[in-house]
Amino acid sequence: MISENTPTLPAGIAAAEPRPGRQAAPVWVFVLLLVLLFLAMFYFDQHSGWFDQRLYTPYYSAVQLETYQLPALGNAAVARGKVVYESVCALCHNPDGAGKPNQAPPLAGSEWVAGSPARLIRIPLYGLGGPITVKGQVMTFPSSMPAMGAALPDDDLAAVLTYMRQAWGNKAGPITAEQIKAVKAEVGNRTQPESPEELNALP
Ligand code: HEC
Numbered sequence: 001m002i003s004e005n006t007p008t009l010p011a012g013i014a015a016a017e018p019r020p021g022r023q024a025a026p027v028w029v030f031v032l033l034l035v036l037l038f039l040a041m042f043y044f045d046q047h048s049g050w051f052d053q054r055l056y057t058p059y060y061s062a063v064q065l066e067t068y069q070l071p072a073l074g075n076a077a078v079a080r081g082k083v084v085y086e087s088v089c090a091l092c093h094n095p096d097g098a099g100k101p102n103q104a105p106p107l108a109g110s111e112w113v114a115g116s117p118a119r120l121i122r123i124p125l126y127g128l129g130g131p132i133t134v135k136g137q138v139m140t141f142p143s144s145m146p147a148m149g150a151a152l153p154d155d156d157l158a159a160v161l162t163y164m165r166q167a168w169g170n171k172a173g174p175i176t177a178e179q180i181k182a183v184k185a186e187v188g189n190r191t192q193p194e195s196p197e198e199l200n201a202l203p
Contacts, residue, residue, distance in 0.1 A: 054096050077155075077174075081163025084156050088148055089124075089164075097168040102142060105134040108168035112199075117175055119199040120161060121183045124149025127193035144193050154180045 049055035052062055086095055092104035099106035107113050112120060112134065129144025149157045154177040165172035 077159045078163050078166060080156065081159035081161070082167070084152065084160040085163055085167075088152070089160065092145075097164065097170075099134075104141065104145065105132060105139050107164055108170060110134050110170075113164050114170050114172040116202065117161075117179055118183065118202045120165075121157075121175065121180055122187070122194050122199060122202075124152075124157060124161070125180075125183065126150070126187070126190050128196070128199075129193040130195040130197070132196045147193070154184075 047060050049060045049062075054062060089107075092100060093107050094100055094104075097106060097108035112123065112132075123145065125147060127145050127147040131138055131140045133139070149160070152160070157180055158175050158177045161175040164170065165175065
């Protein structure tokens, strides 16, 4: 109600008061949003590693992780080891060496893998059974490990063990075909799987 006593505002100020109505959002806002969305997708593609569990900063792809973590992959024997690992061992121990619950213990970070070559070589050659301590944890599995490496040529077994000792953050020296021949010569014919106690008694 405007009575005669209501002071009226000067014309300029009254015009600046907000009034109901619509105004189209400027086109550049949509263009900017699209550009930001595109940049975000690009950044995600480059840096997310697509949620691969194996990856961590600063790596953003499995290929990159492998190239940096496993320089020896340039080495033909280690590359061969990876192929053998993936076809013979990965079924139980997982391609990333993490093991599988109720199937096989982890090889990544395992003291059996990085430790004494004499013990490590005997595991795939003769198999392994019985509760085993890996990474400080006692583990039992419903079935023992079969002699998965017995049928492999010495070269291939050496390659797979060397690969395991250098993959997934493990850092141990190579295993040679000569070392495998020496173990075979020393043990002779054995059909019983090894036990962790027997292995621990070895140097
Ligand atoms: C059929 C499943 C299976 C396959 C295939 C298999 N393993 Fe195993 N592996 C096991 C089990 C189970 C154990 C634990 C045995 C125990 O309980 O003492 C084990 C234990 C080990 C260990 C010692 C424990 C550790 O975690 O470091 C090594 C080393 C190992 N395996 C290497 C290999 C290699 C090398 C191959 C391929 C040539 C291979 N395994 C294939 C089931 C498997």
